[in-house]
Amino acid sequence: MRYLLAILIGRLTRVAVRLVRPGGGSALPGLVLSRLAPGLLASTLSSFEHGLVIVTGSAGKSTTTKMAVAIVRAHGLNVFTNPSTANIEQGFFSAILERSNLLAKVPGDIAILEMDEAHAAAIVKRVRPSFATILNVLEDQLDRFEDPAFVRRDLALVGESATDGVILNADDQNILWMLAESSGMRNVSWFGLTETVLAGARSGLGTAPTYLPQLVRPETQTTAIAVHELDLGVILNSGEPVQLTLPNRGLHFAVDAVAALETAQRVLAADFDASLAVKTLNDLPPVFARGEVKQVNGEEVEFILVQNPASFQLNLDNLTTKPGQILFAIGTDVHDPSWLWTVDLANLSHADVVTGYNHAEAALLLAYHEIPVGSVIADLDEALEAFFALPEPKNGLKTVIFSADSMRRTRRALGFIDPEDVTR
Amino acid sequence: MTALVFASxxxxxxxxxxDQANLFVLQQRLKWAGHSSTIAPVSSLAELEQSKADFLFLGHGSIAAWKACEAQWPSLAKDFLTFSNSRSALAVSSGADRVLAASGAQPAVLDASVSEFCLDDFDSQKILGYKNTSSIANSTLRVERAILTWLHGPVLAKNPAVADAILSDLLSISPKGLANENTRKIDEIVAGVWHLEMPKK
Incomplete structure (x- = not known):
């Protein structure tokens, strides 16, 4: 009964927001609920029989979480999770609002949540996770995080708080240093790629350099041993080899897959069924806008989200065909577009339309790189209209490369309002 | 055609x-004006002297990066100042801070979590970009022939007049001599960047 009024007000806010903006507005109701019932988050996350699993790090959180959730659900557990990118405190409140009854009870056996690094560090002071999966540290959002060393510090707090175990990336020296500098973490296990697989990454995995002595890479429990296009070969922690198909091309998705598999094996322990996990991942659609291909006006269109230098670089490196037409949209989420200049744009052949709040910054970047641009259109809706009015390309697909804010606006404009409505 | 060497x-x-994109910007503007350039990465005074650089650039790094760089080249900020007694140079953000400290002046209190768009006066013109500190009155100043700016990232891309002032100094020509079809296109785009950011000021 304690949270009844807060839940009611939160739901009314959600209804009001959705009336004004169909498909949008998960942030405000969560914010309202967090103000009215700040204790609700900790009490909810502490209420699951099998505990809380936190997936955090600079990149790959959404895909890893989606994969781990799917595997655990396939094993019969009811999982509470958050929608992709809603990984800060108000996003968790929104997810609670979405799933709870009026008494604030959220059904579920376990919570598996992707969490922003800084928000995770704050939340574990109130709720200790059973497991923490820590993916990587990139030179990302430096206007927030200041320095990769500070991100390591936040991630260490998360790892130290996990009661049952920590799942770590053996191929990021930041993670090795985070553990070395921590006050200790319980039951650590590792995921990673073999040296041969890593060598296939044109620009590496984009992790931040540590400028510290190289630590010895630990032996991994779950390992990607071969990646070719979408095919991934993995040795599980039982030693069993499995073969699966990734939802997207790119080595970073292989990292996400082994992170998710190791997480699921730790969480499910003896109940883990390898063939069920493989089948689940084979059927799993991509997280929206991570190489997602959708029909727009009867035409196949690829959507690629770029959130930081590494994701921009890895996505450009993994363009398997030259996109026929490109819309390049950098929105308000890119508070400081300086990082765009750290990316090697050799694979970006052209842009038919440049748009988003930072359209001028994006156009400046492309102009200096002498990348041909069709038109620069400040208004995203007008830009989308112009782009989708272009005749279907003779070769390749229409491809939309956008930052998170432009992605949300584009999806809404195109009527893709269900984040789960993504197919292979 | 002149061939310039930029040491970084x-x-x-x-x-x-x-930050290194500033050199790319200078290289492109030079190319468009019919000149060539090379970038010489340097990590010691000996390499700097060997490079016979016309221009020296110092960027911005993480705490750990600076620690590693200064362990290898402890006098780099002082050597940067010495270089800029006679030739032009640019240092940005934490690079500028270290050079200013080496000059004996009080450095700014850098706070990289500040990423604030600003528009300041510099050399009787305006300069704009993102700075990492709110503890300095003006984001950009000159020490010897060096430009020190607390603006980070591709400052010269957004401030073509400053880029051309550097190049015209290096080439001993008027900035007008650097104008061409490409720079005019850039000027138009930069006007859009300035227009977008100006109301915030």
């Missing part, structure tokens, strides 16, 4: 916000 101190490590 620890180019791989001191590039936290895409």
């Amino acid at each position: 101190i620890f180019a791989d490590s001191l590039n936290l916000n895409g």
Whole structure:
């Protein structure tokens, strides 16, 4: 009964927001609920029989979480999770609002949540996770995080708080240093790629350099041993080899897959069924806008989200065909577009339309790189209209490369309002 | 056609916000004006002297990057100042801060979590970009022939007049001599960047 009024007000806010903006507005109701019932988050996350699993790090959180959730659900557990990118405190409140009854009870056996690094560090002071999966540290959002060393510090707090175990990336020296500098973490296990697989990454995995002595890479429990296009070969922690198909091309998705598999094996322990996990991942659609291909006006269109230098670089490196037409949209989420200049744009052949709040910054970047641009259109809706009015390309697909804010606006404009409505 | 050499101190490590793109901007503007250039990465005074550089650049790095760089070249900020007694140079953000400290002046209190768009006066013109500190009155100043700016990232891309002032100094020509079809296109786009950001000021 304690949270009844807060839940009611939160739901009314959600209804009001959705009336004004169909498909949008998960942030405000969560914010309202967090103000009215700040204790609700900790009490909810502490209420699951099998505990809380936190997936955090600079990149790959959404895909890893989606994969781990799917595997655990396939094993019969009811999982509470958050929608992709809603990984800060108000996003968790929104997810609670979405799933709870009026008494604030959220059904579920376990919570598996992707969490922003800084928000995770704050939340574990109130709720200790059973497991923490820590993916990587990139030179990302430096206007927030200041320095990769500070991100390591936040991630260490998360790892130290996990009661049952920590799942770590053996191929990021930041993670090795985070553990070395921590006050200790319980039951650590590792995921990673073999040296041969890593060598296939044109620009590496984009992790931040540590400028510290190289630590010895630990032996991994779950390992990607071969990646070719979408095919991934993995040795599980039982030693069993499995073969699966990734939802997207790119080595970073292989990292996400082994992170998710190791997480699921730790969480499910003896109940883990390898063939069920493989089948689940084979059927799993991509997280929206991570190489997602959708029909727009009867035409196949690829959507690629770029959130930081590494994701921009890895996505450009993994363009398997030259996109026929490109819309390049950098929105308000890119508070400081300086990082765009750290990316090697050799694979970006052209842009038919440049748009988003930072359209001028994006156009400046492309102009200096002498990348041909069709038109620069400040208004995203007008830009989308112009782009989708272009005749279907003779070769390749229409491809939309956008930052998170432009992605949300584009999806809404195109009527893709269900984040789960993504197919292979 | 003139061929210029741009030396860049620890180019791989001191590039936290895409600062090295400033040299790319200078190279492109030079190319468009019919001149050529090369970038000489340097990590010691000996390499700097050997490079016979016309221009020296110092970027911005993480705490760990600076620690590693200064362990290898402890006098780099002082050597930067010495270089800029006679030739032009640019240092950005934490690079500028270290050079200012080496000059004996009080450095700014850098706070990289501040990423604030600002528009300031510099050399009787305006300069704009993102700075990492609110503890300095003006984001950009001159020490000897060096430009020190607390703006980070591709400052020269957004401030073509400053880029051309550097190049015209290096080539001993008027900035007007650098104008061409490409720079005019850039000017139009930069006007859009300035227009977008100006109301915030």
